[in-house]
Amino acid sequence: MNWAKTKNGKTLAIKDIPELSMTELVAEIAEECEKGSRMVLFFGTDQGKVYAVLAQDVNSRLLVASAGFPKDRTYPSLTRDFPALHVFERELHEEYGLVPDGHPWLKGIRYPFYRHHPEKTMETCPFFRMEGDEIHEVAVGPIHAGVIEPGHFRFMCHGEKVYHLEIQLGYQHRGVERLFCGKRFQETLAESIAGDSVIAHTSAYAMTMESLGGIQITRRAQAIRAIALEMERAGIHIGDLGALANDVAYLLGSAVYGATRTLVINSLLLICGSRFGRGLIRTGGVVFDIEEDKVREIRATLEKVKHDVILMSETMFSTPSVLSRFEQTGVVEKDKAAQIGLVGPAGRASGVPVDVRSDHAYGMYRYSPIHKMTMSSGDVFARAYIRYMEIRQSLNYVMEQISHLPADGTERSPVSDIRLAPDSFAVSMTEGWRGETVHAAITDSQGKPVRYKIKDPSFHNWFGLAQAVRGNGISDFPLCNKSFNLSYCGNDL
Amino acid sequence: MLRNLLHSFKSGIMQESMFTNPLQPLKVRMNQGKQYIPDIKAAVIKPRFRGFPQPDEKAGTSFCAECRQCIDICPAKAIEMNPFSIDMGKCVFCGDCARECPQNLISFSNFHKTAATFREDLKVGKSMTAEAYQARAITVRKDIRKLFGRSLKLRQVSAAGCNGCEMELNACSNVNFDMGRFGIDFVASPRHADGIVITGPISQNMAPALEDAYQCTPDPKIVILVGACAISGGIFQDSPALNREFLQKYPIDLYIPGCPTHPLTFISGVCAFLGI
Numbered sequence: 168m169n170w171a172k173t174k175n176g177k178t179l180a181i182k183d184i185p186e187l188s189m190t191e192l193v194a195e196i197a198e199e200c201e202k203g204s205r206m207v208l209f210f211g212t213d214q215g216k217v218y219a220v221l222a223q224d225v226n227s228r229l230l231v232a233s234a235g236f237p238k239d240r241t242y243p244s245l246t247r248d249f250p251a252l253h254v255f256e257r258e259l260h261e262e263y264g265l266v267p268d269g270h271p272w273l274k275g276i277r278y279p280f281y282r283h284h285p286e287k288t289m290e291t292c293p294f295f296r297m298e299g300d301e302i303h304e305v306a307v308g309p310i311h312a313g314v315i316e317p318g319h320f321r322f323m324c325h326g327e328k329v330y331h332l333e334i335q336l337g338y339q340h341r342g343v344e345r346l347f348c349g350k351r352f353q354e355t356l357a358e359s360i361a362g363d364s365v366i367a368h369t370s371a372y373a374m375t376m377e378s379l380g381g382i383q384i385t386r387r388a389q390a391i392r393a394i395a396l397e398m399e400r401a402g403i404h405i406g407d408l409g410a411l412a413n414d415v416a417y418l419l420g421s422a423v424y425g426a427t428r429t430l431v432i433n434s435l436l437l438i439c440g441s442r443f444g445r446g447l448i449r450t451g452g453v454v455f456d457i458e459e460d461k462v463r464e465i466r467a468t469l470e471k472v473k474h475d476v477i478l479m480s481e482t483m484f485s486t487p488s489v490l491s492r493f494e495q496t497g498v499v500e501k502d503k504a505a506q507i508g509l510v511g512p513a514g515r516a517s518g519v520p521v522d523v524r525s526d527h528a529y530g531m532y533r534y535s536p537i538h539k540m541t542m543s544s545g546d547v548f549a550r551a552y553i554r555y556m557e558i559r560q561s562l563n564y565v566m567e568q569i570s571h572l573p574a575d576g577t578e579r580s581p582v583s584d585i586r587l588a589p590d591s592f593a594v595s596m597t598e599g600w601r602g603e604t605v606h607a608a609i610t611d612s613q614g615k616p617v618r619y620k621i622k623d624p625s626f627h628n629w630f631g632l633a634q635a636v637r638g639n640g641i642s643d644f645p646l647c648n649k650s651f652n653l654s655y656c657g658n659d660l
Numbered sequence: 661m662l663r664n665l666l667h668s669f670k671s672g673i674m675q676e677s678m679f680t681n682p683l684q685p686l687k688v689r690m691n692q693g694k695q696y697i698p699d700i701k702a703a704v705i706k707p708r709f710r711g712f713p714q715p716d717e718k719a720g721t722s723f724c725a726e727c728r729q730c731i732d733i734c735p736a737k738a739i740e741m742n743p744f745s746i747d748m749g750k751c752v753f754c755g756d757c758a759r760e761c762p763q764n765l766i767s768f769s770n771f772h773k774t775a776a777t778f779r780e781d782l783k784v785g786k787s788m789t790a791e792a793y794q795a796r797a798i799t800v801r802k803d804i805r806k807l808f809g810r811s812l813k814l815r816q817v818s819a820a821g822c823n824g825c826e827m828e829l830n831a832c833s834n835v836n837f838d839m840g841r842f843g844i845d846f847v848a849s850p851r852h853a854d855g856i857v858i859t860g861p862i863s864q865n866m867a868p869a870l871e872d873a874y875q876c877t878p879d880p881k882i883v884i885l886v887g888a889c890a891i892s893g894g895i896f897q898d899s900p901a902l903n904r905e906f907l908q909k910y911p912i913d914l915y916i917p918g919c920p921t922h923p924l925t926f927i928s929g930v931c932a933f934l935g936i
Contacts, residue, residue: 278865280901289865309869312848314816314829317866338866339820342901355735355754356895362824362920406827419685425834426695433706440708443824445919446754454759455708478691482684656822659865 169195170221170230175527178378178593181609184218185232189242189265192219192234199230200249205508205521207605208594209255211236211263212618220594220607224526229594236265244270251508254626261287277337277659281345289319295333297323302330305641309338316655320644327640332633339659347608347619352376352582357606358445361623361657365441366392366399367599368621369448371606374529374595376450379608380585386534386573388452393531394568395435395444395453397561400600402431404512404554404561405476407652411551412483414646415492423479430472434465451579462569473562480555493548497635497647500545509631511602511624513651516553517545523598537564550650557600587614601625601654623657695835701931703924710753710768711925712790713746719765719786720744730757730766735895736888740783748774749782749891752919775916775929782891782915800935804913807880808854809934811843814884815853815877819870820902821860824920825887829857832923839927842936850874855882855913861889861896867903874910882913884930886921894919 169185187195199221200206207229208220221230244267246253254276256267261275264283274292275282294304303324309317317338323331343360347353357372358365370392377384405428412420432442439447439455447453457465483489499509504517514521523529524537540556542549587610594607602624609618632651636644697703705711720741731739734757738750746757746766758766771790776782776797784793818826832839833846847853850873862870874883885907888894893902916929 280864280899309866310817310873314818314826314846316818316821316823316826317869338863338869339860340863340865340901341820341861341896342899343896346896346899353735355752355756358754359752359822359824359889359895359919362822363827365824419688422695422835423688423692425831426692426836429831429834429836436709437706438708440710440755441753442828442922443920445752445824446710446756449756454755475691479688482688485681485684654823656820659820659863 170199170232173229173231173594174227175229175523175529176374176378176595178588178591179231181590181592184592186216187232187234189217189234189237192217192232193242193245195232196221197245197248200245204230206249206252206255207596207603208607208620208622209252209259210620211259211265212609214617217259217265218592218607218609222527224521227527229527231592231594236263240264241266241268243268246270250506251627254630275337277340279337279340280342289335289337294321294335295323295331297330299325301325318655322641322644324641327642329636329639329641329644332636334629334633336629336655336658339656341656341660343660344619344621348617349615351587351616352450354449360621360660361654362443363403363654364399364599364601364604364623364657366395366444366448367597367601367604368606370396370530371595371597371604373448373450374597375593375606375608376587378593378595379587379591379610379614380450380582381588382451382580382582382585384452385575385577387456387575388577388579389530390568390572391453391457391577392448394457394565395438395447396597396599397564398431398435399444401472401558401561401565402428402435403600404558405431407554407649408480408483408551410649410652411547411646412489414649415489417483417486417489420479420483420489423475427472427475427479430468434468437461437465449579451582453577456577457569457572462572465569466566469562469566473559476555476558484552484555490548492646493551494546496547496643497639497650498544498546499631499635501543503634504545504631507630507634508627510627511598512553512557512600513550513628513631514602515539515541516549518543521603523596523603527596529595529597531568535564535568547646547650587616589614599624601652601657602628621660623654625653625657628653629658696838697836700837700924700927705770705772705922705924707770709770709772709922710755712769712771712774712793713748713751713784714767714769715744715746715784715786716765716767717786718763723763724765727762729760729762733757733760736892736897743785745783745785747783747892748917749779749915750888750894750897751917752888752894754919772922772925773928773932774918774925775914775932777914777933779891779912779915782917798929798932800933803880804882804933805935808882809936812930812934813845813847813852813854814857815850815855815873816846816857816859817870817873819858819860819866819890820863821887821889825859825889825918828920828923829859829886829926832926837923837927842927842931844927844930850876851878853877853881855884857884857886858890859886861893861899861902862904862906864901864903867906870906874906883910884914884916885912886916886918886926888917888919891915891917
């Protein structure tokens with residue numbers, strides 16, 4: 168066992184992390200993945216090292232190991248055996264020029280500002296091609312028809328049928344990871360990693376900083392973070408159901424879910440002044456408390472939300488015209504989902520039981536556990552229905568937590584004098600509404616973060632969308648896309 | 661469908677019968693009632709919302725020159741000391757400055773009508789009241805009013821926006837805010853549009869596509885910047901991955917601050933600009 172063992176939200180000293188050769192590290196990863204561990208992070212640093220973090224979901228353990236860059240910058244690729252690793256290897260190649268020998272499709276991921284091969288641009292990188300007399304390609308984007316983020320989709324079709332979809336992203340690259348380096352307490356930046364997952368990313372960031380700084384936060388602050396995270400989940404999921412309804416021209420659903428979502432995110436505004444939870448979480452705790460009168464107001468609103476969501480969903484999920492579009496559309500089977508490493512509701516809809524809240528419980532979820540839910544069909548219906556189930560679960564969780572808020576106050580411990588642990592490696596995971604959100608920081612001898620790594624669940628799941636549309640009619644693409652609802656900027660960073 | 665039904669029953673998540681009751685949609689419709697905000701121009705956002713900043717009269721005096729905590733903590737470099745001002749084009753309305761100030765000299769009101777037609781006007785000094793700001797921030801142009809006053813179709817381009825502003829712009833068209841009542845809509849193609857709405861700090865990778873979209877929009881057209889990122893780069897202003905040349909090349913007609921911009925801020929800003 169050449170791994171350092173750690174847990175979610177804990178810090179390791181760099182000297183305690185085994186440093187192997189790249190060949191050894193790859194062999195160790197293969198052995199662990201064979202046993203069922205999941206790849207959480209696999210990234211390089213400017214200091215010429217590669218770090219790997221694997222998750223053992225059954226015993227809530229994280230395994231960390233490192234390796235120096237190989238001299239010839241080549242190592243045996245693992246993608247053929249473990250397809251989930253394909254994006255990590257591509258990223259490592261793009262950022263540091265390490266070549267995974269035998270990788271089937273070593274294309275760039277986000278064409279970042281700092282890349283090892285600056286001559287490789289979006290224009291010069293070829294697309295996957297399919298040969299045949301009547302094959303045609305459909306190119307969509309980067310600017311899409313709706314008010315959404317940019318990305319390019321290239322479909323390879325025969326008639327209406329999609330054989331493959333290549334998703335090329337990178338348009339959203341803002342250099343977020345580099346902006347975190349050298350600075351502390353950048354919560355506002357964390358809030359903008361993905362503006363729809365503010366709480367998920369900011370709590371992961373705050374957990375990382377707190378673990379490096381040895382800061383404890385109050386139980387009440389933990390409860391408020393969990394409440395905000397579940398409200399974010401419920402709010403976005405409700406919006407997603409509305410968007411799904413809209414995509415199948417079920418306008419009643421679109422209107423009702425749209426209005427219901429407003430109630431949830433306005434309740435978040437009531438707590439912290441922002442409909443998306445900005446300004447709520449800071450290292451050391453939370454900035455706003457939820458007072459007695461607010462508790463009453465939010466409870467009453469969420470009761471109504473729950474009632475409306477159940478009424479609307481039971482109606483929508485028994486409407487034949489909706490079901491005929493949802494069912495058996497965009498299927499990702501369980502085997503495939505596990506192979507390509509789907510996380511979050513998209514994975515759970517295919518029957519892959521991954522949920523950081525219960526697998527690697529943190530914060531409030533250690534005291535009030537959350538029950539994992541999965542479905543099996545892996546189609547648009549499953550991804551929609553699991554959202555409905557999660558909305559109810561989240562609303563119940565908020566209701567329970569907000570009625571029994573711990574009484575130890577939200578006083579933040581002062582952070583300005585805190586020294587972050589030097590020469591350390593901290594990793595934190597949260598379960599955002601999209602799934603596993605991971606932040607990792609490496610500090611130098613002065614305690615300054617020299618490498619900051621972010622992984623949005625979209626990083627895994629975009630490939631799931633490409634798989635889901637295979638064999639479907641191209642007109643079902645918007646529906647499949649919305650059923651995943653992935654982040655462009657979370658991927659592009 | 662049967663398999664899913666069976667699954668639902670097995671996992672005990674069913675509440676009522678799943679078979680369609682023809683009256684059910686009516687029940688939903690009745691429960692929904694009327695959701696739109698009747699008088700959107702009079703609507704106010706609940707307290708704790710951080711809108712128009714209000715620096716105290718004492719801000720920027722001798723004590724502040726030594727303290728500078730607000731300047732140090734501001735992630736967007738929106739605060740200037742001599743004379744004291746907060747630049748809403750940079751401000752992400754996080755409220756950190758208000759909290760850090762040992763003298764409590766900075767506060768944010770819930771006033772949301774913060775849009776302006778000129779970039780300089782977004783800088784809020786000490787003596788500026790919300791009413792005074794509103795009175796001078798928007799200059800209505802006769803030609804714009806005549807052309808677009810009754811119908812304005814916009815093409816939105818997210819140029820590295822984080823999806824915060826994008827979601828709020830989507831919300832402008834939902835049943836609550838219902839921006840369509842003023843004839844303002846988002847359209848799918850720049851060819852159908854009278855103007856472009858830009859969100860995000862404009863990444864290098866997105867700059868060519870933004871240029872294309874602008875060129876494809878027929879004249880006469882307007883350009884609206886939404887959110888701190890688009891107006892100034894916001895918290896990404898120091899990133900080398902941006903390319904903001906577009907903003908130097910073409911005239912900007914309207915600046916709408918926020919992080920993200922609240923739907924009411926957007927709607928009131930555009931309406932005021934159109935003079936409606």
